[in-house]
Amino acid sequence: MQEAQALYLLKRMFGAAVAAADPMRVVADRLTERASGRTVVVGAGKASARMAEAVEDAWGPCSGLVITRDGYERPLRGITLRSASHPVPDQRGHEATCEMLNILDSLGEGDLALVLISGGGSALLVQPAGNITLAEKQQVNEALLSSGAPIGEMNVVRRHLSAVKGGRLAARAYPARCHTLAISDVAGDDPVSIASGPTVGDVTTAADALRILARWKIDPPDNVLRHLRSDPSSLNPGSPELSRTSFEIIAAPSQSLEAASELARAEGARIVNLGDAIEGEAREVAKWHAAKMRAIANEAADSGRPLVIISGGECSVTRTGKGVGGPNAEFALALAIEFDGRAGIYALSGDTDGVDGGDEIAASIITPSTLQRARDIGIDPAASLADNDAHTFFARLGDQVITGPTLTNVNDFRAIIVT
Known part of the structure; x- marks a missing residue:
């Protein structure tokens, strides 16, 4: 699966999750x-x-x-x-x-x-x-x-x-x-x-x-x-x-995750559903997802089919910085740092109501080039995370999904594609 295909699938899955509710x-x-x-x-x-x-x-x-x-x-x-x-x-x-x-x-x-x-x-x-x-x-x-x-x-x-x-x-x-x-x-x-x-x-x-x-x-x-x-x-x-x-x-969130899963299966992907009730500090939840992915990533390479890991729930953020962000953007930034440019990994983390935190941003996307592109324009990913400034980080990269009001709300949607 090429990068353009992976990103298109992530956005379609998010759309399917919203539409189901x-x-x-x-x-x-x-x-x-x-x-x-x-x-x-x-x-x-x-x-x-x-x-x-x-x-x-x-x-x-x-x-x-x-x-x-x-x-x-x-x-x-x-x-x-x-x-x-x-x-x-x-x-x-x-x-x-x-x-x-x-x-x-x-x-x-x-x-x-x-x-x-x-x-x-x-x-x-x-x-x-x-x-x-x-x-x-x-x-x-x-x-x-x-x-x-x-x-x-x-x-x-x-x-x-x-x-x-x-x-x-x-x-x-x-x-x-x-x-x-x-x-x-x-x-x-x-x-x-x-x-x-x-x-x-x-x-x-x-x-x-x-x-x-x-x-x-x-x-x-x-x-x-x-x-x-x-x-x-x-x-x-x-x-x-x-x-x-x-x-x-x-x-309910489970129905939205299943709708997204059905779409990905139709594209030939294998699904690992981590559940719709995941809570915790956004950056810690990102570490947990990364560990789960590492444990099963070899299966994707062996099968020749993309692997999609999905989850729902609601992350929280303990604000210590002065930046602009939301739980899903903070999860995505922490996940990008965990993967550190690993090839073949793409992810989307968003809120199905179209608002991540207090900003009118639905979701943030990461690719294998996320960290390098940020550094190329003078952004320190770790500093952005420490300052709770994930929305600014992804805005400067052009990697935000803005839907406007979705008129529903079944909380967070996360999907990681391993190709």
Whole structure:
């Protein structure tokens, strides 16, 4: 396989992974019957506007409200659309969440709340618990994002600082029936971790949240500490307010990896799937992938067929530098350094939502010449990695994939081709 063929295959695989999670493909077949009373559609996440569009495509104009990330808007015929900031929540998200709660408060026993949830909902659904202010919640959120904490632990803290997460959104709809359609962006597809579980109960405690903050050396505002130390009770999965809820995952990372694998198999490649639940520090995950590749690379040469190693999950970055980067770009740069120009190896690492970290960059690509081309124009790859400046690194090489908003989110996609 020549370099142009390898790069084309990587981009097509990434496109197949994204397409497999397009709400227009997966929503309509999973819709329940509308209620005998009122049916309202609410939701939050990077895919929520596209999910709402799919609902109205099947049902016609509906009432309700969804909140999505700036740039992920879609034309809706009846459902109100609000945009807000991600990954750090803002006042617009807070105001839109208040609107949504007012809608849910108006429902009765014969009504239905259809809830559309996807990755990004944690930042977009904003209603601080107790006396916590939005500014205090923003401070904790920013610290978590820079700490290197895995997304599951971030979401534990988020649930205990929220009046809507951990089942509390569904509780506001009770006694109406509440049915959730979710697109998963988390390892293991645990419902309570998708957008911090606004419609499912939570078995964690405020003490768990305090331990996580301590583990990642985050010093929260005094008001947040007071709230957590008061040990506010979680909404347990068995709570009466959740007795009329149901939850269904309609797209997941595993399905996207399989779609990409099918495409590569059709091109004659052999697939090694490392799983869709890989988490950890981006540069350490890169070392692990490199070790896996070395252990099986001889098989590719022996068979005469290209080998494709794929994986999903969500990496994190502990920011110590001042550069511009994201977890996938940092993974790709660390992987390039691990391979050190080894011939016949090509890789792509990207986020299926089209945004790696805080930048509108979907993915980064490496080739055997990546490090040498960088050095030829005066870039030190190791220094770029140390400064968390991977986006700048790949931008200067022209090795970024920019898709714009993909309108879905099943998290990271990684593929390594060994020829």
